[in-house]
Amino acid sequence: MEATELRELLSTEGLRLLDSLPPFDQAADVVKSVAALRKAGHSPALVAAVLSQSKLRSRATAKFGPFADRMLFTEAGLEQATRLRVAAMHAGRFRDAGLSRIVDLGCGIGADALAMAAIDLRVTGVERDEVTAAIAAYNLAPFEQAGIEHASAEDVDLADYDGVYLDPARRDGVRRLKDPADWSPSLDFAFGIGSRLPTGVKLGPGVDRDLIPAGAEAQWISVDRDVVELGVWFGAVARPGVGRAALVIGEHGTAELTAAADSPDVELGPLGEYLYEPDGAVIRARLIGDLARSIDARMISDQIAYLSSDTKVETPFAVGFRITETLPLDERAIKKRLQTLGIGTLEIKKRGVDIDPAAFRSKLSLKGNGKATLFLTRVEGKRVALVAERI
DSSP: OOHHHHHHHHSHHHHHHHHHSOOOOTTSOHHHHHHHHHHTTOOHHHHHHHHHHHHHHHHHHHHHGGGGGGOOOOHHHHHHSOOHHHHHHHHHHHHHTTOOEEEEETOTTSHHHHHHHHTTOEEEEEESSHHHHHHHHHHHTTOTTEEEEESOGGGOOGGGOSEEEEOOBOEETTEEOOSGGGSBSOHHHHHHHHTTSOEEEEEOTTSOGGGSOTTOEEEEEEETTEEEEEEEEEGGGSOTTOSEEEEEEETTEEEEEEESSOOOOOOBOOOOSEEEEEOHHHHHTTOHHHHHHHTTOEESSTTOOOEEESSOOOOTTEEEEEEEEEEESOHHHHHHHHHHHTEEEEEEEESSSOOOHHHHHHTSOOOSSEEEEEEEEEETTEEEEEEEEEO
């Protein structure tokens, strides 16, 4: 978003027009919508700004729920923003640690700062991009205890704060920055603050685990089976004795596995009637062994993140399947068997084999009303195909 577009949007006319629009409809005729607003006397620039913002608000509902209807967004800011449910958990760490003056360095559109202000923490968001800082200020305007500074994280005096939260920018425009030294602020800068003050650092879930400092708490979070972030916590906002954690959020609510360190794997064993696919947060946190022991399951092959047992178990930390067929990993044999079973809808999962699921699917000529999940993997080192149904 350009500054000129933001000025249009933040005008009295712009905000009134935005709030007067009906819920965004992806199927609506955009040309007709633009024509109607232009006929009503609104400028082309204002119409473009409010329609773009209406679309972003619609998308933001997945992260912010009904709060999205009173917020403003940028495309990049919405993509990178913490889900409000997760941000509330971040804020709770600072409150539970007895901290009250928090600075959010690299606050973006203000999602985490918003959650902190909502539980009466005094929070200052710092954002180096002028437009994004202005949007964050708008989003935080209802909270007297919240403010925004347009500055770089490295230039902020931390003497007035007892807690720090950072979300380093990992993109430069449209380009993803691979080297943590190029992030803004750099990872060394963020972790350096963690060595002095109670600090939370939000990172992408796939960050190199070797970069996580010894003594910090590393918590991977998944929402509806999608791993959304890695939080690295220091000092009073880190939990004693917890070095690795997998927090799983879904329809079941929240559930968490914690451990002092990576858990050792369980022994390999024969394939049972049931197969369990651990949640991505459990895999990232390397707590598969603890999960296996908790559900009395075994690994089916070395370095393969599937578990198996002879009994059906319900757990928020894995998706369960009942195996109905075990086939050799041979395209023709699989195709023939699926046709016999009348499988027309097929979910394909793979681990431990170099196969492109999309290309493999195209060769199966699926027909029929049946549904199944096909696992392409290894069992005791041998390549197999497992036909299964979700439990």
